[in-house]
Amino acid sequence: MNILQLENVQKAYEKHIAVNDVSFNVPKGSIFGLLGPNGAGKTSLIRIITTITRADVGQVYLDGEKLNSRHPEQIGYMPEERGLYKKMKVGDHLMYLAQLKGLSKIKAKEEITYWFKKFDIEDWWDKKVEELSKGMQQKIQFIATVIHRPKLLILDEPFSGLDPINTNLIKDEIDELHQNGTSIIFSTHRMEQVEEICEHIVLINQGKNILEGKVKDIKNQYKKNLFQIDFEGNLPNDIHSFATVKDQKKNAIVLQLQEGQDSNKILRHLLDKGIIIHAFNEILPSLNEIFIRQVEEQNNQI
Amino acid sequence: MNKLGLIIKREYLTRVTRRSFILATLLTPLAFALFFVIVGVIFSYESDDSKRIAIIDEGNMLEKKMRDENNLFFKFVDTELDILKKNFDDFDYDGILVIPPIKDIMTKDHTVYYYSDKQPTLDVETLIRSRVRNSIRNYKIDQLELQRDQLEAINTKISLEPEPINESGEDASKITGAIAAVIGGVMGMIMYMTVFIYGMMVMRSVMEEKTNRIVEVMISSVKPFQLMLGKIIGVGAVGLTQVAIWAILIPSIGFLVQIIFGFNSSPNMPLPTEGAEINPDDAQAMAAMVLAELQSQDWLMILPLFILYFLGGYFLYSSLFAAVGSAMGDDLGEGQALTIPITIPVILAFYIMFVAIQAPNSSLAVFSSIFPLFSPIVMPARLAFGPPIWEVLLSVAVLIGTSIFFVWLSGRIYRVGILMYGKKVSIKELGKWMFYKD
Known part of the structure; x- marks a missing residue:
């Protein structure tokens, strides 16, 4: 069973073809690496999957269903370039993002409390975002991404700008989510992280899918x-x-x-x-x- | 609550709870009040300074008549000027007014002299000139043995009374035009300022979201159009709140100031004109007329229309500002050129508004109050002049249609712009973005 299926997806901006006939499947419950050099079309693909943009040609299925406007609530996306409203209080900010993901007020509060406890940051609720260090803000980013318990989690360079301690903390959380059955797409050009974490990968270059499969199989194939x-x-x-x-x-x-x-x-x-x-x-x-x-x-x- | 509602709520609440907003909203009327108080104090201060003035009237043209006024005390003396000047300090006068006798009764110019160690203030000078002028006038009348009532009859006061052609038409009083111009000017001014202030606020906020990179997180949950519309509505609500608070605070503070300090909030400057003193009865009648005129305006029509134009103009321009904001990079200066095409029509409309006040039915005014880029500023200025209904209806319809179209159009630019980084964008490019597929 696949959580995500891409069939011959194509996307062009003016004269530039960002995604050229890409097909791959993300098995349910797997950690999936979306690899490629800078400018390969990874972000364009992710934007199609997260319904930010639409494919010109081809189909995308989430959990067997054609991608539609209700799906963003089932996807958690942490973009590479991420930010927060600096003037907002941490608690209010998470409440806002959680409600935008379709959570009720009560449910949102419950989830935030859960994560605050987990990260041992219960006194952060009334802090302003701008008072937090960059690493602390990354934690908030992560909570915002997973707060609605998405079926599919898309992390674009999740460790960029993180210190080793926070990297491990987030890695552990990714592991735990994986154990609980969340499917995770992990987009990066840092290969050592992929080897460590991913089971499946797809390699994109110049908008094309050039390699796809289980990490073990690919390694065997190229040994x-x-x-x-x-x-x-x-x-x-x-x-x-x-x-x-x-x-x-x-x-x-x-x-x-x-x-x-x-x-x-x-x-x-x-x-x-x-x-x-x-x-x-x-x-x-x-x-x-x-x-x-x-x-x-x-x-x-x- | 739906997502648009959530966005509006956040945009609104984060702004109105910000300390800078609360301060600006409350302090602006206070600053006005303070300004009036200071101006009032300045003007009343001058008249606190009491003066004793000696008058040497050799020809006895004033017949020893000179009323004391405020803090000015006049005294006719027979002492020689030289003696007075020599013992100026002992006599305790502040000034000596010397009125030389008139030799030729037909002369039109006459000079009087004011000796003092200080320059006479403007109000003192004005008062003395006008008093002496009246006295000399009376003196001449007597000398020439003219009939006073005949003289009075020479001056004919002409008033122009506008009358409608049709019996049923509205009877406009002679100050209708002036009052309508003031109402129109104030409304046009408010429109002009709000479009700029809140339009710019939308633009800055869009830029901030883009440079903050929060926008990509946001649009993975909501459509870019929802985000833009939510922001425009939220900021618009902030604007309405601020204007409403000012509309209540400014007049009430002004009223309080008047009561507490006991002077008019618009101090009547002593104008150095040669005119005679204003008849207090005339002033009262004038005030009553203005009041009646204000009451006779069709506020039930003007106010809702004003709000309609406010909303239309605001949506139209702030959506354009949002589109431009989305195209700007981290550098405000670099994108400044993009705002020029938006600010030019606003400024043009502002100038046309003045024409519309003077000639509300000129073809320029009529055209501009229907043309949607100008109408939000020009039409409110014309409303008090009672423009034809069909013009108002047409203008409102065109404005609403254009606003909706512009919001949609800006949304198409916005959705591309907010994801575009590190690229200097030209107007031409903005045009292309409109036709991008999703």
């Missing part, structure tokens, strides 16, 4: 059969007949196996020779590498 072995002892000379040596240090070696070769065979051979193996790892390509390779490949084609 080069590289293995790193940490060892003690003298390597046998016939190791070259098993695989190509890519890198060799005193107690570590990187081997590339031929397609179809069995890694167990090498391991067994080395053990037979009396070498002590400390570690035997397959080196999977980082998403960063795949990302750069794919983007460059596509850009070269044009």
